[in-house]
Amino acid sequence: MKYITIMAICTLIISCGSKNQVAFFPTSEVTYLDYTGDILSVRVLGYGVDESTAIQDAQIRAIETLFFRGIPNSNIAKPLIGYNENELKRKHSYYFRDFFTNKKFLSFISETIFIGGQNQKVIATKINKKELKQGLVNAQVVAIDLLINVKPLRKNLEQQSVIKKFGF
Amino acid sequence: MKTKILIIAFMAIITPKLLGQDTIEQIQPTIMVMPFTKSGQNALDLFENDFKWQSIIARVNNAFQERGFRPKDLQETINQVKKTKAISSLKNANFNVEEAIYMEARTDIIVKAFINIFSEDGINNSVQVSLKAIETSSRMSLYDLPTATSPPFKTTDYGYLVDRILTEENRIEKFIDGLNEAFKQIVDLGKAITIEIMVTEDSLFKLDDEIGEDADFISELITDWVKQNANKNQYRIKQDSENILSFDEVRIPLRTESGNNYSINDFAKSISKAIAKICSQKEGIKAKRRRASVSEGTIRIILP
Numbered sequence: 001m002k003y004i005t006i007m008a009i010c011t012l013i014i015s016c017g018s019k020n021q022v023a024f025f026p027t028s029e030v031t032y033l034d035y036t037g038d039i040l041s042v043r044v045l046g047y048g049v050d051e052s053t054a055i056q057d058a059q060i061r062a063i064e065t066l067f068f069r070g071i072p073n074s075n076i077a078k079p080l081i082g083y084n085e086n087e088l089k090r091k092h093s094y095y096f097r098d099f100f101t102n103k104k105f106l107s108f109i110s111e112t113i114f115i116g117g118q119n120q121k122v123i124a125t126k127i128n129k130k131e132l133k134q135g136l137v138n139a140q141v142v143a144i145d146l147l148i149n150v151k152p153l154r155k156n157l158e159q160q161s162v163i164k165k166f167g168f
Numbered sequence: 169m170k171t172k173i174l175i176i177a178f179m180a181i182i183t184p185k186l187l188g189q190d191t192i193e194q195i196q197p198t199i200m201v202m203p204f205t206k207s208g209q210n211a212l213d214l215f216e217n218d219f220k221w222q223s224i225i226a227r228v229n230n231a232f233q234e235r236g237f238r239p240k241d242l243q244e245t246i247n248q249v250k251k252t253k254a255i256s257s258l259k260n261a262n263f264n265v266e267e268a269i270y271m272e273a274r275t276d277i278i279v280k281a282f283i284n285i286f287s288e289d290g291i292n293n294s295v296q297v298s299l300k301a302i303e304t305s306s307r308m309s310l311y312d313l314p315t316a317t318s319p320p321f322k323t324t325d326y327g328y329l330v331d332r333i334l335t336e337e338n339r340i341e342k343f344i345d346g347l348n349e350a351f352k353q354i355v356d357l358g359k360a361i362t363i364e365i366m367v368t369e370d371s372l373f374k375l376d377d378e379i380g381e382d383a384d385f386i387s388e389l390i391t392d393w394v395k396q397n398a399n400k401n402q403y404r405i406k407q408d409s410e411n412i413l414s415f416d417e418v419r420i421p422l423r424t425e426s427g428n429n430y431s432i433n434d435f436a437k438s439i440s441k442a443i444a445k446i447c448s449q450k451e452g453i454k455a456k457r458r459r460a461s462v463s464e465g466t467i468r469i470i471l472p
Contacts, residue, residue, distance in 0.1 A: 075339055167196040168196055
């Protein structure tokens, strides 16, 4: 449990940019737009210290929602991998390290359309050497439309044995 | 040093076993897509003679193929039935065509594609499609895709309309995912089969013959055996009389403990041996083992 907490915090720090030592809450503000053919289209909010980190945060949030929670009100409402996020991430740690840290997830995104962004004060976890503290921080919040190429993503997960192929 | 030697020895024992397991591929279920109409028309006849029906089935087959799975071909199965029954057309066949196809294909899962073509104004056409995956052995529904209707179009390209229904909002992917989810349950719970043990005029034993000091009926001892050997004790008795003992659901594992594939035929072999052994416990009579017949997920055995 301790290991999972440390990993989660580390991931959040990395995804948000380590300079400011702020961890934004892992929300799933992902709205389904369309899923026809191979492309899943979603609108998603991302948080960061600047626009670029906020966009990447949005991309990761969308993919993680698809992986571990499913996209509500769509025909892909069940998670692509499974509900037990922490256990699955631990089990396939090598895959996820490559996928997120080495930004392999970008190869499954067909298009990122910037919808808008603004500076807002949001509640986040401030991290310093001594403690973790929740409070209001200045953040760049962006909304993007993301087109995810689901078919090759699923094939990749199958090939890497993260999910099983169709059948027994 | 001693610990290192122990670890190496342990790895030497365990590694070939693990590697061995990886080399055994799991036998996959066989699937075939069958057309059905809601109007009562003979869908197989329509499939054989109308290209639009073939394109509809091809579209569903294609969804499985896209996932790297090869369903059985309906047309090939129909051709085989015709060859076996020595007929040139399914029209006016004097046997149950649907059953003959099931018998020929011997699939684990039948995907029933219900298709309804209609026009509200006589100009524009709509198509309704619903899919239902049935486990052949238990007749249980594994996954249903509810009826979806295409918007009315001034076209007779029904294959296009079906394609639109299935790909819009990716309904077909939802169906494949739902079916795959059901497979996970089968892997966990075991494959459902049915068993029928019957007494005929040739049988020396009866199901209510008493065995041993406890005066157990043969049927009770057989039930105990099924209970012990069904995967996770998953079994259900359908009928228990003096002439027939039947189970409408017995779950068998897909693999043995050592990782080898396990089939209904393996289970049939074991149960026929067990029945002969149980009957032989009756004093003075030696029971001869009867061969079990296996068809469409059902084991049938005549009591010795």
